[in-house]
Amino acid sequence: MFIKPYGDTSNDGAVQLSFTLPVKNCGRAKEAARLYVQKLGFQKVDVVHAAALSEDFTFFVAYGKTDVSLDYDKVEYAEAVDKYMSMDEVNEFIKTHFKRKLVIVGACTGTDAHTVGIDAIMNMKGYNHHFGLERYPMIEALNMGSQVPNEKILAKAKELKADAVLVSQIVTQKDVHIKNLTELIELAEAEKMRGKTLLVMGGPRVNNKLAKELGYDAGFGAGTYAEHVATFVVKKLYERMTTRK
């Protein structure tokens, strides 16, 4: 199925844009904005708003229509898990299949000081009325907090024989998270933890696809709750256990 943006009618390809150009606001600037949007591949370009941000910068809002379409059938994206279990279901699943508590260690690593995201997943209280992993009777959860060096979280995971490590990355400017996440993977590789301990990452600007590219088992973005991660962890561990047999 080929798709195009829908504005007012099917396949009209209508797109809304806003951007700033480094020129003074005047008629010529507006014409430049129109030509620029045209160059991006849009037709029937309409620059509907122009405002001076200073003597040297102008902000524009524009609409355009595009001919570009995309074959939706060829788009590949796999969610970490298709169907999520509830907290109770996760606990039952662990009791039935593992007959022991699972150990999960998590932290916001590197220089990142944002704790609220990892707390939302791990702390008792949870987030938006979804309890965190600490509340799960069959999960032993340790939240190490923020600004935790990669070596430290891996060492802790080893010490506790953790089944899964959860890494939170909130700051993404200048790709600091990529550097830090890659470092953790390399350390895990050196420690021979990959393939044994599940490595899961999360944060508002990351997703499952990026996680896979970096070598993680899964990645979770904005709006994640503890049960989402828990479902992935128990199912993946179970899958590994049964395929190894």
Next chain:
Amino acid sequence: MTPLKSKLGLSKPKIDRARELAAEITAPVQEFIDTHTTVTIERATLRLLGADGANDDGVPVPNLIAAQCGAKLSGGAAAFYLNALLKLDKKPAELNKEIEKGLNICEIPLTDAKRIQKKAEEIIKGLDARIAGNVTHRNAQLKLSKDKIKSPMIYVIVATGNIYEDVKQAQAAAHQGADIIAVIRTTGQSLLDYVPYGATTEGFGGTYATQENFRIMRKALDETGEKEGRYVRLVNYCSGLCMPEIAAMGALERLDMMLNDSMYGILFRDINMYRTLTDQFFSRMINTAADIIINTGEDNYLTTSDAVEKAHTVLASQFLNERFAAGAGMPARLMGLGHAFEINPELKNGFLYEYAQALMAREIFPEHPLKYMPPTKFMTGDVFKGLAMNTLFNFVSKATGQGIHLLGMLTEAIHTPYLQDRHLAIDNALYVHNTMADFMDEIEFKKDGVMARRARQVLDETVEMLEEVKRHGLFTAIETGMFAEIKRPRDGGKGFDGVYEKAAGYYNPVEAYLKKKLKVGK
């Protein structure tokens, strides 16, 4: 701006009780502060006496001197610097060059204490004149632009990491109508136990606070201010491990506001509590001497705690910040106490609670230029919804007569602001603030309505909390997570090893000057 009678029916005796408790809570802490100094207080002192520059490895001169002093810091570093100026017969700039090259000034035998004191007086006279000159200049400019500065004042941030890009964005924002520009510091600067030197162009999520960067931005905003016929205030962060040094730099370079909180560093940066509490006192004396408005950080509590459940922790902290600041000689007009619009937008009547909280703060702190922070935690990638939330925030701010209005950015959840994000935010605020210009005077509230009841409840809970903090003492209260639900052990955290008990005969002429000027202490 100051409401004559409480529209929320707040109890005066309760407010008085809260203030009394705050005084009782801070008194034992102040005793500790009075008998201690820190490595950064000593470095700040050196800076104010003229120490500046850095060696080839980027180690600042004040740090070089502090390292030379070692344990002698407990007696104060000033004497060594003053002594070296005398003995080598050099001006500070010349002496700094020698220290950069490796001169150890602590090895020079000390001359007569009277000569040192005389040298101190000479330098401090110049310091006092410089700071007074800054204050006079600012006040004259503010007077000229009186009718053009908005109420509340519109405050935006720049955070490119590159001071020269920051300048472009700051000038554009000032042109669009911003009254205040804050340069956000780079990730991690608060944990550096030194202040980097020189102009900088690389930072993550913010730009290094350096004295040269202060100077560059000050000059740029003065230029824009002249063009616009309106003085533009400059803000930076006087927090972290170098709090007093940054206060000193701000005083010298005519910053107008400083973020400065008595507990933020402890809670959100894991800095040792003795260190931060001691540092905040010295910093606030410098801020006061330079007529710099501080912004406290209570808004941050609501990122780790729920804004409805823990609203009283914000008010309790405001009382403590007020008391600590007063202890440093600061008048109310310089206390920009912080709070924020951070209630979950899905909560029914959340807006009424926000409105009640903001009005309550206004009524309890009538002369303080309250610093009101926008929604951040519940901002998402839905920038359109974000703009709507910011509009309601702008409304509450104007409807409650806030002093310093930090604009929300529609892209808060995504990146540090783009040029156009600030424009949209300023436009939104100007629209709201104009269309409801006299709204505050028009409106009254039901005596027992949702808002009045809410404000009373928060005040009640605040008094209860302060009673409890008093029972345990502030140190234990912080240890047990009573603020922001973050626990910090008293002997843990960064910077503890930089706290010194003042030795007998501790000598700090800058401290003495500040205390005398501000009538602080006995």
